[in-house]
Amino acid sequence: MVLKNEADLKEDADVKLLENNGVFCTWFDKIWNWGRARSFWPLNYSCNCCPIEMLVAGGAPRFDIARYGYEVFRASPRQADLLVLAGPVTLKMAPVVRRVWLQMAEPKWVLAMGNCAISGGPFRDGYSVLPGGDSILPIDVYVPGCPVRPEALFHGMLELKAKVEGKR
Amino acid sequence: MSAEKATHQLPTDHYIVNVGPQHPSTHGGAHLQTVLDGEIIVDTVVKLGYVHRSVEKIAESKTFTQFIPYTARLDYLSGCLPPLAYTQAVEKLLDIFPTERAEYIRIIMAEFSRISSHLLCIGSLALDLGATTACIYCVRDREQIMDMFEMVGGQRLLLSFLRVGGVSHDLPENFYPAARRFIKELPKMIDEYHAVITGNEILQRRLKGVGRLSTEDALAYGVTGPNLRASGFDYDIRRDDPYGIYDRFKFEVPIDSGGDAWARYLVRVEELVQSARIIEQALDSLPEGDICAKTPRLLKAPENQDVYHHIESSKGELGFYIVGAAGKDKPHRLHVRAPSFINLQVLPMICRGAKFQDLITNIATLDPVLGEADR
Numbered sequence: 198m199v200l201k202n203e204a205d206l207k208e209d210a211d212v213k214l215l216e217n218n219g220v221f222c223t224w225f226d227k228i229w230n231w232g233r234a235r236s237f238w239p240l241n242y243s244c245n246c247c248p249i250e251m252l253v254a255g256g257a258p259r260f261d262i263a264r265y266g267y268e269v270f271r272a273s274p275r276q277a278d279l280l281v282l283a284g285p286v287t288l289k290m291a292p293v294v295r296r297v298w299l300q301m302a303e304p305k306w307v308l309a310m311g312n313c314a315i316s317g318g319p320f321r322d323g324y325s326v327l328p329g330g331d332s333i334l335p336i337d338v339y340v341p342g343c344p345v346r347p348e349a350l351f352h353g354m355l356e357l358k359a360k361v362e363g364k365r
Numbered sequence: 366m367s368a369e370k371a372t373h374q375l376p377t378d379h380y381i382v383n384v385g386p387q388h389p390s391t392h393g394g395a396h397l398q399t400v401l402d403g404e405i406i407v408d409t410v411v412k413l414g415y416v417h418r419s420v421e422k423i424a425e426s427k428t429f430t431q432f433i434p435y436t437a438r439l440d441y442l443s444g445c446l447p448p449l450a451y452t453q454a455v456e457k458l459l460d461i462f463p464t465e466r467a468e469y470i471r472i473i474m475a476e477f478s479r480i481s482s483h484l485l486c487i488g489s490l491a492l493d494l495g496a497t498t499a500c501i502y503c504v505r506d507r508e509q510i511m512d513m514f515e516m517v518g519g520q521r522l523l524l525s526f527l528r529v530g531g532v533s534h535d536l537p538e539n540f541y542p543a544a545r546r547f548i549k550e551l552p553k554m555i556d557e558y559h560a561v562i563t564g565n566e567i568l569q570r571r572l573k574g575v576g577r578l579s580t581e582d583a584l585a586y587g588v589t590g591p592n593l594r595a596s597g598f599d600y601d602i603r604r605d606d607p608y609g610i611y612d613r614f615k616f617e618v619p620i621d622s623g624g625d626a627w628a629r630y631l632v633r634v635e636e637l638v639q640s641a642r643i644i645e646q647a648l649d650s651l652p653e654g655d656i657c658a659k660t661p662r663l664l665k666a667p668e669n670q671d672v673y674h675h676i677e678s679s680k681g682e683l684g685f686y687i688v689g690a691a692g693k694d695k696p697h698r699l700h701v702r703a704p705s706f707i708n709l710q711v712l713p714m715i716c717r718g719a720k721f722q723d724l725i726t727n728i729a730t731l732d733p734v735l736g737e738a739d740r
């Protein structure tokens with residue numbers, strides 16, 4: 198029995214037989230992603246005003262990030278799997294962010310928070326700001342706002358959850 | 366030879382520990398290169414520029430009004446204090462006088478900004494020292510101020526509703542009860558902070574006697590704001606060189622002669638009370654009238670002239686130096702005297718000879734905002 202994709206899994210007669218007898222068939226990736234998407238460990242990276250909203254989103258009892266399971270903010274890139282790229286990527290910060298991202302273990306995701314990280318935002322005209330974080334990092338989700346509200350950050354994280362689970 | 370003596374005679378090398386640029390306790394992107402001898406700090410090299418967004422240069426290509434939101438993004442913790450300094454500097458340059466009601470609204474929002482900044486400073490100090498619960502109390506209460514900001518300016522964090530000559534919106538009806546409630550509840554909140562932070566013996570031991578800054582050194586380095594007042598020098602621009610309408614309000618300037626991290630913390634807590642006093646008086650005497658003076662649509666500097674205007678920001682003396690060119694609607698050159706940058710200079714000095722863990726205490730109580738230090 199060779200299963201090529203998820204559709205095969207649903208249609209295969211053997212699998213149906215197993216499922217009828219209480220045996221559950223799935224893919225390893227699916228189970229892992231199910232777990233990963235429900236407990237991102239965001240990296241505590243901060244560069245400007247948006248991280249303050251991130252701190253509030255993670256620390257204020259009103260917002261309660263823990264209901265989604267994303268409350269474990271890590272200071273070390275080795276322990277994190279989600280880089281919330283908040284704030285402008287300045288020329289001096291760019292190699293640092295890139296290195297921080299390289300230090301993170303796979304699988305990892307990047308969420309661009311705020312206009313600065315998306316396109317340079319208000320500082321786009323400046324001589325020392327990159328026009329967006331996507332020129333150095335692969336970005337999965339963009340959350341616009343200046344600053345991004347905590348609710349918007351949650352929405353971005355839930356979009357990322359859908360992406361990790363393969364629903365986007 | 367005893368074991369103690371033997372270790373004492375072991376030759377030790379200095380080694381370097383890098384704190385930052387990606388480090389939660391540096392409050393943004395600062396790089397602290399710490400030279401250590403064992404656990405003792407020999408020297409700290411503060412490397413800045415990671416948040417340098419060329420704001421001063423951008424100012425030269427924006428009109429006076431367009432630049433107001435950028436000022437809010439300098440010191441992003443204290444809402445409308447930097448826009449206040451900037452708009453007042455422009456008013457000085459263009460000879461515009463804001464209306465009476467606008468002055469009161471500005472003072473009310475400026476003092477709320479100061480409270481929110483100090484709350485976050487106290488909270489993150491506790492967080493950096495490991496007291497996560499204490500931080501949550503401060504952030505919880507700060508949310509009430511964020512709500513008020515949102516009512517007034519439509520944004521939670523960076524309030525840019527100040528304009529040259531006044532403000533852009535009047536205070537909404539539901540602002541007054543919210544403000545009164547906050548003022549009424551503040552003493553209770555401060556009691557809670559005293560219970561969870563001031564009364565915590567671990568925090569006391571980590572703050573008392575740490576990072577002592579003498580009055581002479583503070584003056585020599587140009588330290589201002591709560592850090593200077595915690596070193597025992599009685600100077601507050603709101604009282605000593607009143608701008609706006611601060612001369613109409615009664616308030617005290619809290620000072621502490623300790624000069625250590627503990628004193629810097631206590632001065633900030635005391636300033637919360639005084640800010641609340643100012644807000645209460647301003648709310649009581651808020652006059653009716655226009656919220657913005659009649660200004661031309663395009664603001665132009667009348668002559669070649671430079672102005673400097675400073676205010677007492679939550680971090681210290683925040684000044685805007687604007688060089689205006691006759692007939693131009695943009696500043697020819699703009700410079701920000703950023704208190705965070707200047708206060709940060711004393712960090713190597715107060716850390717020298719201290720334990721490594723005191724570095725975090727010192728940077729948290731100096732309360733720099735890197736966005737403002739790097740500009």
Ligand code: SF4
Pocket residue numbers: 245246247248283284285310311312313314318319342343344345438
């Ligand atoms: S998007 Fe706006 S709020 Fe966020 S870091 Fe940039 S300037 Fe600050």
